[in-house]
Amino acid sequence: MNAAHHLPVLAIVLPLVFAYLMPLFDRWRRGWCTPAALGVLAVSFVASLAMAWQVMTGGPYYYQMGNWPPPWGIELNIDYLAVFTAITMTGVSLVVLVYASKDLLHELKPHLLGWYYTLYLLLVASMVGMALTNDIFNLFVFVEICAIAACGIISIKSNKECLEASFKYLILSTLGSGCLLLAIALLYMVTGHLNFTYIAQALPEAMRLYPYNILAALALLLVGMGVKAALFPLHVWLPDAHSSAPSPSSAVLSGLVIKIYAVSLLRVLYQVFPADIFEVTPVLNILLWMSTLAIIAGSMFAIVQEDIKKMLAYSSVAQIGYVFMGFAIVDFFALTGGILHVFNHAMMKAMLFMAAGAFIYSTGVRHLSGLKGIGHTMPVPAVAFAIGALAMVGIPLTNGFISKWYLVLGALHDGQPFFAAVILLSSLLNGIYYLPIIVNAFFSEPQGRVAAPLPLPRQMQVPLIILGLGCLLFGIAPSLILGLIYRASEALLGL
Amino acid sequence: METAISFLPVWIVMFPMFMTLVIYYVEQRSEKMRNALSVGTSVVTFLSVLMLYPYMMAGEIIEYSMFQLLPNLEISFRVDILSFSLALLSSFIWMLVSIYSIDYMCHEHGCNRYYPVLIITLASCMGIFMAGDLFTLFVFFELMSLISYVLVVHEESLEALRAGYKYLIMTIIGGLALFFGIIITFELGGSVSLGGETLITVPSTLAFFAFISFLIGFGMKAGMFPLHVWLPDAHPVAPSPASALLSGIMLKTGAYGLLRVIFHVFSPGLLQEAGWMIILAVVAIITILLGSAVAITQDDIKRRLAYSSVGQMGYILLGMSIFTERALIGDIFHIFSHAFMKSTLFLAAGAIILKTGKRSIRELGGIGRLMPFTMLAFTMAALSMIGIPPLSGFLSKWTLSLGAMDAGLPYYVLVLLVSSLLNGLYYLPIIITAFFGAEPGHEHEQVKISEAPYKMLIPIAILAVSCLLFGLLPTNLPFDLSRKAADFLLRGGF
Numbered sequence A: 001m002n003a004a005h006h007l008p009v010l011a012i013v014l015p016l017v018f019a020y021l022m023p024l025f026d027r028w029r030r031g032w033c034t035p036a037a038l039g040v041l042a043v044s045f046v047a048s049l050a051m052a053w054q055v056m057t058g059g060p061y062y063y064q065m066g067n068w069p070p071p072w073g074i075e076l077n078i079d080y081l082a083v084f085t086a087i088t089m090t091g092v093s094l095v096v097l098v099y100a101s102k103d104l105l106h107e108l109k110p111h112l113l114g115w116y117y118t119l120y121l122l123l124v125a126s127m128v129g130m131a132l133t134n135d136i137f138n139l140f141v142f143v144e145i146c147a148i149a150a151c152g153i154i155s156i157k158s159n160k161e162c163l164e165a166s167f168k169y170l171i172l173s174t175l176g177s178g179c180l181l182l183a184i185a186l187l188y189m190v191t192g193h194l195n196f197t198y199i200a201q202a203l204p205e206a207m208r209l210y211p212y213n214i215l216a217a218l219a220l221l222l223v224g225m226g227v228k229a230a231l232f233p234l235h236v237w238l239p240d241a242h243s244s245a246p247s248p249s250s251a252v253l254s255g256l257v258i259k260i261y262a263v264s265l266l267r268v269l270y271q272v273f274p275a276d277i278f279e280v281t282p283v284l285n286i287l288l289w290m291s292t293l294a295i296i297a298g299s300m301f302a303i304v305q306e307d308i309k310k311m312l313a314y315s316s317v318a319q320i321g322y323v324f325m326g327f328a329i330v331d332f333f334a335l336t337g338g339i340l341h342v343f344n345h346a347m348m349k350a351m352l353f354m355a356a357g358a359f360i361y362s363t364g365v366r367h368l369s370g371l372k373g374i375g376h377t378m379p380v381p382a383v384a385f386a387i388g389a390l391a392m393v394g395i396p397l398t399n400g401f402i403s404k405w406y407l408v409l410g411a412l413h414d415g416q417p418f419f420a421a422v423i424l425l426s427s428l429l430n431g432i433y434y435l436p437i438i439v440n441a442f443f444s445e446p447q448g449r450v451a452a453p454l455p456l457p458r459q460m461q462v463p464l465i466i467l468g469l470g471c472l473l474f475g476i477a478p479s480l481i482l483g484l485i486y487r488a489s490e491a492l493l494g495l
Numbered sequence B: 001m002e003t004a005i006s007f008l009p010v011w012i013v014m015f016p017m018f019m020t021l022v023i024y025y026v027e028q029r030s031e032k033m034r035n036a037l038s039v040g041t042s043v044v045t046f047l048s049v050l051m052l053y054p055y056m057m058a059g060e061i062i063e064y065s066m067f068q069l070l071p072n073l074e075i076s077f078r079v080d081i082l083s084f085s086l087a088l089l090s091s092f093i094w095m096l097v098s099i100y101s102i103d104y105m106c107h108e109h110g111c112n113r114y115y116p117v118l119i120i121t122l123a124s125c126m127g128i129f130m131a132g133d134l135f136t137l138f139v140f141f142e143l144m145s146l147i148s149y150v151l152v153v154h155e156e157s158l159e160a161l162r163a164g165y166k167y168l169i170m171t172i173i174g175g176l177a178l179f180f181g182i183i184i185t186f187e188l189g190g191s192v193s194l195g196g197e198t199l200i201t202v203p204s205t206l207a208f209f210a211f212i213s214f215l216i217g218f219g220m221k222a223g224m225f226p227l228h229v230w231l232p233d234a235h236p237v238a239p240s241p242a243s244a245l246l247s248g249i250m251l252k253t254g255a256y257g258l259l260r261v262i263f264h265v266f267s268p269g270l271l272q273e274a275g276w277m278i279i280l281a282v283v284a285i286i287t288i289l290l291g292s293a294v295a296i297t298q299d300d301i302k303r304r305l306a307y308s309s310v311g312q313m314g315y316i317l318l319g320m321s322i323f324t325e326r327a328l329i330g331d332i333f334h335i336f337s338h339a340f341m342k343s344t345l346f347l348a349a350g351a352i353i354l355k356t357g358k359r360s361i362r363e364l365g366g367i368g369r370l371m372p373f374t375m376l377a378f379t380m381a382a383l384s385m386i387g388i389p390p391l392s393g394f395l396s397k398w399t400l401s402l403g404a405m406d407a408g409l410p411y412y413v414l415v416l417l418v419s420s421l422l423n424g425l426y427y428l429p430i431i432i433t434a435f436f437g438a439e440p441g442h443e444h445e446q447v448k449i450s451e452a453p454y455k456m457l458i459p460i461a462i463l464a465v466s467c468l469l470f471g472l473l474p475t476n477l478p479f480d481l482s483r484k485a486a487d488f489l490l491r492g493g494f
Helices: A003-028 A030-058 A080-107 A110-132 A136-155 A160-191 A196-209 A211-228 A238-244 A247-272 A283-303 A308-328 A332-363 A379-393 A399-413 A417-442 A458-476 A479-493 B003-026 B031-051 B053-057 B081-105 B111-130 B134-152 B158-189 B205-221 B231-237 B240-265 B268-274 B277-297 B301-321 B325-356 B372-386 B392-406 B410-436 B443-448 B454-472 B477-490
Strands: A061-064 A075-078 B062-070 B073-079
Touching: A003 A030, A003 A061, A003 A075, A003 A110, A030 A061, A030 A075, A030 A080, A030 A110, A030 A479, A075 A080, A075 A110, A075 A196, A080 A110, A080 A247, A080 A332, A080 A458, A080 A479, A110 A136, A110 A247, A136 A160, A136 A247, A160 A196, A160 A211, A160 A238, A196 A211, A196 A247, A211 A247, A211 A283, A238 A247, A238 A308, A247 A308, A247 A332, A247 A479, A283 A308, A283 A417, A308 A332, A308 A399, A308 A417, A332 A379, A332 A399, A332 A458, A332 A479, A379 A399, A379 A417, A379 A458, A399 A417, A399 A458, A399 B062, A399 B158, A417 B158, A458 A479, A479 B062, B003 B031, B003 B062, B003 B073, B003 B111, B031 B081, B031 B111, B053 B081, B073 B081, B073 B111, B073 B134, B081 B111, B081 B240, B081 B325, B081 B454, B081 B477, B111 B134, B111 B240, B134 B158, B134 B240, B158 B205, B158 B231, B158 B240, B205 B240, B205 B277, B231 B240, B231 B301, B240 B268, B240 B301, B240 B325, B277 B301, B277 B410, B301 B325, B301 B392, B301 B410, B325 B372, B325 B392, B325 B454, B325 B477, B372 B392, B372 B410, B372 B454, B392 B410, B392 B454
Parallel strands: none
Antiparallel strands: A061 A075, B062 B073
C-alpha cells in the first residue's frame, strides 16, 4: 500500500499530533512554533488538494482507520463534498495563520503563543475530521474537540469581554453537543450502527418500527447543529464571541467553524436520513424559514452596529442563512449555491475580519465612524475590505455574485421566487451597511490615530492580498471549484 | 469577416481599461502626460469605433465571445447598428469632454483620481453598448454605475457625499433589480445572449416580474419616475464635465438597456399582447411632465439642467413604448440630440460657474455680454431643447410626434407640446437674464470675468454647432443611423 493511500489520515492526524508538540516547541525553541504550525497546515492543505485530485480522477473512496473494517472500525469517506470541505478548511486556515503569526504578538501575552497554536491546530484537525469522517460518533468526538478549541481561542485573550463571550459560547455549545449526543444515542438505539452508510441502510426499516425516536433524533440534531452553526434564532452567542476574540480567531470562527457544522448537518440530512422522512416532517421547510429569518434579521442587526467586528459578526449570521437556504431548497442549483457559498463566504469573511483586525492593529480604532479616511493611510486592508464588501453585496466578477447566482437560480428553478427575492433584499441590506464604510474610508480625510497608523507587517498584508485576489479569481473563473461542487451536489441529491 | 475586425470591440473596451492603469502609473510623475494620455485615449477610442463604420453600414454584425464564466453565461461582445450608433456618440462626446476637462479641472483638487475614473468609465460605457449578452451588459453597467460614484462625490463636500449616498443606494437597488430580471430571463430562456432569438416568448407571471425588474433596473439609470430621485442631486454636484457625461451619456445606457430588453429579451408583439407597455408609457408621461415642471422651480442652474434631463429622458422612454417606425427613429434620434444638447448646456454652465463662481440663475444677469460665445452656445442648445425648428431638438420631437400619430395616439403629441412649453418656461428666462439682465456686483468684479479658455470653448462650440447642423440638414449621420437602427430593431434585431 503506497503513501498516497494514507493521505486522509495524514490530513487529520498531523495537525493533531503537532498541536500537542507546540507547547514543547514553545519551551525548547520558541522560534520554531510558527514555521512548524504553518508547515503542518501546508501539508494538510496539500494532502487535501491531492485527495481532490484522487477523487476527481478515480472517484470517491473509503479509508478504514487502522484497517478495521466497518461497522466496527472508523471509516473516512473521501467523497467530493469531503475533499471540498477539507480544502476550504485547510486552505483558509493556512492563510489566516500567516496573518495570526504577527497579529497575535500584538494581542496576546508572548507565553501564550505556543498554546494558541495548539488550539488552532486542534481546531483545524477537528474540522478536517468532521469533513472526512463517515462515523457519527467520530463526528461527535470532533465536534467536541472543535467546540473546546474554539472556546479556547476566544478566551485566550483574557479580558472580561472575551471570558464572558466564551463562557456564553461554552454553555450554548455544550447544550448543542448534548442534543447531538442524544440524537446519536437515539439513532444508535434504533439502528445499532454508528457508521453513516450502515445507519442509512437500517433507517427505512427502523422508521416503520420507531418513528418517534427518529423524529426526536432529527429534531435534536437540528437544534444541536443549529446552535453550533449559529442559525437564527440560535445565534445569540455568535456576535459577542466573534467580535471579542482576537482577529485571526474571529476570521476562522466566522469563516470556517460555523460552516463545518452546516456541512455536517447537510451530510447527515441528505446521506443518513431517508428521503421520505422529509415528506413526513417539514424539517427542510423549517430550515428554509429559519434561514430566511437569519438572512433578514442578521442583516438588520448588522446595520445598527457601531463596532466593525460586531457588524461583521452579525453579517455572518445572515450569510450562514444563505448556506442553509441553499441546503433547504432541494434543488441542484440551490445546493450548488449553498455549498459554493461555504467556500466563498469563508474567503470573504476571513478577509473582512483580517482587514478589520489590521485596522485595529494599526490604529486601535474599532468604531465604524472612527475609520474615516483609512483608505488613504492603509490602502491594502482598505482595498481588501472593499473587495470583500462588494463580494458580500454580490457585485458581478466577485465570488459572492456566483454563489448568489446559483442560489437565486435554484429558488426560481424550484418555483419559489419568494426566496429569490429574500436573497436580493438581503443583498440590498448588505449594501446599506457595507458601502458607507468603504465610502468613508476613501472619501474622507483621515484624522487622529487613523492619520498616522502603525506600519502593517508584511505577514499581515500578504494574506489580505491572497484572499482579495482569490475573491476576484473565483468570481471570474468559478469553474476552478465548481467541477468539484457540481459532483458533490449530484452525489447528495443522488442524481 | 476577418478576425481583426471581430476583435475590434474587445479592443475598444479593453484599450481604455488598460490605459487607465497606464494613466494611474504616469500621473504620479507628470500631470501634463496624464492629461495628454487621457485625451489621447479617448481620441483613439473614438477612432477605433469609427473604424467599424463601413462594416456597420454594410449591415454586418460583429460578434466575439471572450470567455465563459459559467455554462451559458459568458463575457461576449456583439456590435450591431444600434450598439455602434451609441458607442460612436458616446466616444465622440467623451473625447470633447476630456479636452474640456483639461482647463476646467486644473483648478480642482483630486485630478489624479478624476482622469483614471473618467477613462475607465468610458471603457465600461463602451462595454455596455457593445455587450453581446445581458450578463456582460450587467457587468459593465454595474462597473460604470459604481465607478461614476467617484465622479459624483468628487467635491467631497457634505452635499456631494449625501447625494452620492443616495446615488449609491439607488444603484444597488437598480443592480439587484437587473440581476433579478436577468436571472429570470436565464431561467425562462436558458440563455441571456442578445444574439440568439427572443428569450422570453410566453407572457407569464415570472416574465412580468422580469419585465418590471428590467424596468426598475434600467429605468433607475434613465431617471424614470419615481426612481429619478437620485438624479437631480447627483448630477449637479459632480464637476461640470462629469455632469455632462452623466446627463448626456450615462443616462442613455438605461435607455439602451430598455431598448435591448424590449426588442431582444421580449418582443414588441409579446409586450403589446400582454399590455405591459402601458406601464412604461404612463411612467414616461409622468416623468416628462414632472421633470419639466420641477425644473421651473430650480434656481441652481445645474439643478435646473438635471431636472430637464429627467423630462427629456421621459421623451425617450415614451418613444420606446410606441412601436411604430417613425416613433422609434425619433426615439433613437432623441438619444443623439439630447446627448449633444445636454452636454453643451452642462459644459457651458460649467464654463460660467468656473469663471463667475455663481450657480444661481438670478445672479447670472448680463453674463451673455461677458461670455458671448459660451452663452451663444447655451442659447442654441436651450432653443433646441424647446424644439425651435431648425435645431436638432425639433427634428426629434417632430419625428416622435409623427410616430405617435402613426400609432393613433394623438394625446402623446399633446404631452410633448405641453412639455415643450414648460421647457420654454425654464430655459428662456436664463437666456433673457443672461443677455438683457442687469449685471450685479461691483465694477472691479466684472473685469475679471472673461470668455472661457479656448480648450473649453472649442468642445462647446462643436457640440452647439452639431445641434444646429443635425436639425438643419435633412440627411445627417445621426439621423441616418437612427433610421437604420430603428429599421434593424423592428425587423427583429437579429
